Amino acid sequence: MALGGDTQRRVGQLYLAFVRTRQGRAAEALDLLDNCRDVFRRTGQAWEQAASSLLSAWALIALGETARGKAACDEALRLLKPLGDQGPQPRRRHPRRTRTGPAKVCRRHHHLRRAADATHRLGFAAAEAHHLTNLGRAQEQDGDPSAAIATYAHAIETAHATGDLRTAALASARLGRTLRFADSIAARAAAGWSRQCLQGILFVLHTGIGWEDLPQELGFGSGMTCWRRLQRWTAAGVFDQVHQILLAKLNAANRIDWSRAAMDGSHIDAKKGVPQQAPRLSTAANPAPSTT
Numbered sequence: 001m002a003l004g005g006d007t008q009r010r011v012g013q014l015y016l017a018f019v020r021t022r023q024g025r026a027a028e029a030l031d032l033l034d035n036c037r038d039v040f041r042r043t044g045q046a047w048e049q050a051a052s053s054l055l056s057a058w059a060l061i062a063l064g065e066t067a068r069g070k071a072a073c074d075e076a077l078r079l080l081k082p083l084g085d086q087g088p089q090p091r092r093r094h095p096r097r098t099r100t101g102p103a104k105v106c107r108r109h110h111h112l113r114r115a116a117d118a119t120h121r122l123g124f125a126a127a128e129a130h131h132l133t134n135l136g137r138a139q140e141q142d143g144d145p146s147a148a149i150a151t152y153a154h155a156i157e158t159a160h161a162t163g164d165l166r167t168a169a170l171a172s173a174r175l176g177r178t179l180r181f182a183d184s185i186a187a188r189a190a191a192g193w194s195r196q197c198l199q200g201i202l203f204v205l206h207t208g209i210g211w212e213d214l215p216q217e218l219g220f221g222s223g224m225t226c227w228r229r230l231q232r233w234t235a236a237g238v239f240d241q242v243h244q245i246l247l248a249k250l251n252a253a254n255r256i257d258w259s260r261a262a263m264d265g266s267h268i269d270a271k272k273g274v275p276q277q278a279p280r281l282s283t284a285a286n287p288a289p290s291t292t
Contacts, residue, residue: 007043010036014048017055022119024126024162026059033059050079062126064165108138126167129159133171140174145182149175193221200226 013036020029033052040049053076060069112135119128132155139148152175159168200220204211204227214223233239250256 007039007045010039011048014040014052014055017052019124021055021058021062022122022124022127024062024124024129024159024164026062026126026163029059030056030063046079047083050076050083053079061166062164109135109142112138125158125162126164129155129162129164129167129171132158133167133174136171136178137174140178140181145178148178149182152178194229196220197226197229201230 013032017029017032017036020026020032033056037049037052037056040046040052053072057069057072057076060066060072112131116128116131116135119125119131132151136148136151136155139145139151152171155171156168156175159165159171196219200214200218200223203218203220204214204223211223211227214220214226216222220226247256
């Protein structure tokens with residue numbers, strides 16, 4: 001079918017709208033697509049009409065208008081189905097491999113990094129944010145949370161700069177998951193280190209050695225570190241809390257013989273000392289003079 005000048009201009013606008021979506025300029029892309037979609041409908045260009053609807057869906061979702069985006073996507077699928085074009089159809093997900101070879105991991109990171117750098121040079125900020133989000137996911141899956149956190153933060157910043165709310169939300173969700181995972185690792189590491197310090201404290205108190213004499217080969221850390229941790233925990237009342245918890249658990253299990261309990265006066269507060277007794281009155285008829 002021969003295309004007139006107006007139709008050719010609309011096809012050019014369709015291609016330009018695609019470029020605008022890659023640049024993250026969703027609002028401009030929508031204006032271009034609205035101008036050309038009616039022309040494609042009148043001229044019977046179903047594929048171009050479907051392409052404009054699909055690009056509109058992307059732009060609308062990027063702007064946070066998910067309901068209109070879904071409607072545009074459904075329209076694109078409706079138009080493409082009679083044409084037999086399976087390009088935009090959802091792809092079947094393959095089972096995820098449990099292991100990835102080092103060479104394949106390196107190639108995947110290199111590919112995603114090159115894609116992000118290339119889109120950055122071209123000014124396709126939305127595509128750059130998308131590639132960065134995928135790169136962060138690859139780094140997360142390969143056990144490098146520090147790199148993933150930095151990459152996700154870059155993706156979020158780039159997506160927000162272009163107004164791409166969809167990619168920003170996806171990268172933010174993945175960043176939150178990575179941070180929770182990293183915090184759990186740090187918490188487990190901190191718990192393990194505190195346990196080692198407690199073992200060092202108990203070893204010193206049991207053997208009576210000096211803090212500086214704590215053997216390093218035991219793996220309990222520095223003796224002075226254990227001493228500082230003991231002072232800190234004591235000031236915070238940690239051992240008093242542990243004592244109360246232990247007594248409560250033993251009492252609940254009927255493991256305390258209260259018939260042998262005794263009260264130690266050294267644990268009873270006597271603030272301001274013992275009250276002074278009033279002076280006794282003399283019963284003598286003539287009190288002796290004072291000699292002091």
